[in-house]
Amino acid sequence: MVEVASNDGYLLKNMLNAGIPCLGIEPTDSTASVAESKGIPVIRKFFGTDLAESLVHMGKAADLIVCNNVLAHVPDINDFAKGLKIALKSEGTITLEFPHLLQLIKHCQFDTVYHEHYSYLSLNVVETVFKAVGLKVFDVDELDTHGGSLRVFACHEEDQRSLSDNRLRILKEEEEFGLLSSQAFSDFQERVLEIKLNLVGFLVQQKKDGKRIAAYGAAAKGNTLLNYCGIHSDLISYVVDASPYKQGLYMPGSHLPIVDEQVLRDDKPDYVLVLPWNLVNEIVVQLDYVREWGGRLLRAVPRLEMM
Structure with missing residues (x-):
């Protein structure tokens, strides 16, 4: 078995454990090194x-x-x-x-x-x-x-x-x-603009009402959404992410600080915008405690809705 873009060997380790000859193709040195530490042969090209x-x-x-x-x-x-x-x-x-x-x-x-x-x-x-x-x-x-x-x-x-x-x-x-x-x-751009206007309009109104808003998930798709909508710290205070490699850094463009989940628990915002909507089901379960203080989870894509 050959895996192209084998990353850190997460898949190939199972082949290795099963005794199946395997090879990873991974040009990124950092992740290739992790795979090699598991005993997986890697070509870095x-x-x-x-x-x-x-x-x-x-x-x-x-x-x-x-x-x-x-x-x-x-x-x-x-x-x-x-x-x-x-x-x-x-x-x-x-x-x-x-x-x-x-x-x-x-x-x-x-x-x-x-x-x-x-x-x-x-x-x-x-x-x-x-x-x-x-x-x-x-x-x-x-x-x-x-x-x-x-x-x-x-x-x-x-x-x-x-x-x-x-x-x-x-x-x-x-x-x-x-x-x-x-x-x-033909109408894709118009539908995208509607998502932007609905999200920004909602955030502006909530800020006028004195509500606090955070976001969850410092994902690439979330960064695209934030920058297209022109969202900065005047509308969203911070982005929570579980990865320690992202915590303490900032979202590119929007410059929102990336923090750990304890900040969310301590701050108790009124709304949490889930940025990686593809993982929304598991995130809703993970952040169920937000409801304890009356907080609400929401997503913007494919439409603005409360979770």
Whole structure:
């Protein structure tokens, strides 16, 4: 098994424990070092055709190549796909997970659009890219992660595996929604603006009423939301985050301080804006104690609502 963008080895450690030969591809030194400390072999390079050819030359062609939430970060998606074709054994399988463009547009998830991403993908687009290099998608799973993702299963074009009904259904859904033309995108900006106006209007009114407002989750999508809406410390006092690596720092652009959860307990704000809405269900459970002092949790995407 080869995992592209293997990060700190969170997935590959399970392969290692099961005795399955595995290899991580991870260009970031800090996370690659963590994986290596677990005994996972790592190549610290970006994946593409050059690296794929090296893997084959070293006898490390893969039965399974896993690519979770990396495709959107790739600047040359065609070279990446060619690399997958080269590095895959004749009867091997590729799995990719990525946020589904259909869900992004349908639920106005504009805050997942930020500079680390080069593309936002539909199944139709992935099929087109893969077909051009001799790969085929034979099955697809729909996932809840990141507001709605796809897990795509692919193999060599000449592989005899049959195509699933699920794949055909999702392709049809994308076409009917208008993703193959400009139809689905025509009112996206207006819907995004409505989210901004509703959130800012609500925050301004609450501040006029003397309410205290905090936010939870120093996530990238939250940073996009805050900066697009022009929200600073005059409307939200701070952002709570569980990660000690973020605490004591500031949200870029908005300059909101990032604090630990004890600040929330001590301050007892009237409202807590949950920024990573994709994790809202578990955060609502985690912050249930906010209700003890009459506080309310809310989110802004896909619409302003109390939780």
